[in-house]
Amino acid sequence: SLCLDLNAGKKFTEQAVVLLGMGNVYGKLRQPQRAIEYFQQVLSLLLDLGEIGTSKVRALTLLNLSSEYNQIGLLQQALIHSQNALTIFSSLNEMQTRMERAILYANRGNIYQKLEQPHLAVKSYQQALSLFSTCEKNKTREERADLHANMGMIFKKCRLQQSALHHYPEAQILNQQLWCNGMHHRAEDMAKCTAQVLDVFVLNHRDPHTPAAY
Numbered sequence: 001s002l003c004l005d006l007n008a009g010k011k012f013t014e015q016a017v018v019l020l021g022m023g024n025v026y027g028k029l030r031q032p033q034r035a036i037e038y039f040q041q042v043l044s045l046l047l048d049l050g051e052i053g054t055s056k057v058r059a060l061t062l063l064n065l066s067s068e069y070n071q072i073g074l075l076q077q078a079l080i081h082s083q084n085a086l087t088i089f090s091s092l093n094e095m096q097t098r099m100e101r102a103i104l105y106a107n108r109g110n111i112y113q114k115l116e117q118p119h120l121a122v123k124s125y126q127q128a129l130s131l132f133s134t135c136e137k138n139k140t141r142e143e144r145a146d147l148h149a150n151m152g153m154i155f156k157k158c159r160l161q162q163s164a165l166h167h168y169p170e171a172q173i174l175n176q177q178l179w180c181n182g183m184h185h186r187a188e189d190m191a192k193c194t195a196q197v198l199d200v201f202v203l204n205h206r207d208p209h210t211p212a213a214y
Contacts, residue, residue: 016045016057023064032068039065056097059088063104070111078111102131102140106147118154125151142183145174149193152200161200168197 023038042061046054062085069078085104089097109124125147132140132147148171155164172193178186 013046013054013057016042016054016061019045020057020061020064023061027064027068030071032071035068036065039068055088055092059085059092059097060100062088063100063107066104066111067107070107070114073114075111075115079108082108082111098131099135099140102128102135102143104128105131106143109147109150113150113154118158122151122154141174141178142186145171145178145186145189148174149189149196152193152196156196156200156203159203161203164200165197168193168200172197 019038019042023035023042026032026035026038039061042057043065046058046061062081066078066081066085069075069081082104086101089101089104094101105124105128109121109128112118112121112124129144129147132144148167152164152167152171155161155167172190175186175190175193179190
């Protein structure tokens with residue numbers, strides 16, 4: 001009956017969420033192959049359920065798969081899963097998926113950086129930063145600090161010193177705030193940003209005729 005079908009669907013969806021959680025645990029334990037196994041089980045379960053009521057779980061699973069494939073260096077696979085996740089997120093409520101989409105764009109930036117495509121990396125990082133800025137700021141300081149540091153590094157490599165000098169101090173300030181709030185492991189990131197700011201100043205002084213910022 002329809003009632004039984006709905007109950008069965010709910011049971012399978014709950015099972016998928018449990019498997020997704022297990023995959024996340026193995027991801028945090030830096031065991032990407034085990035995480036991928038669990039995420040693929042989630043997709044197999046959801047395949048039998050269809051689209052209705054499973055879109056967000058499907059999108060989160062694809063997002064996590066993208067992250068794990070990135071970790072093991074399967075970058076094209078990572079991009080494919082990232083794009084599939086983005087397609088699903090685009091069909092969901094924008095306000096309710098801001099954080100997930102921000103994480104997705106940040107991950108895409110990391111992938112493009114590894115693929116040595118700096119313009120696409122910066123574009124993805126900027127999209128992530130824009131979305132993170134609409135979330136509760138206290139909860140996204142760490143992510144925003146990493147984005148600014150990554151963009152600073154790219155601009156420095158591209159000899160866009162003025163752009164680098166915008167992003168590195170932003171990362172430095174955010175890392176200092178995190179450190180003051182008890183996240184003492186960010187002290188190393190704070191020190192790196194300080195060193196990079198000084199380095200860029202020196203480079204800018206040596207070669208003032210650098211390309212225009214973008």
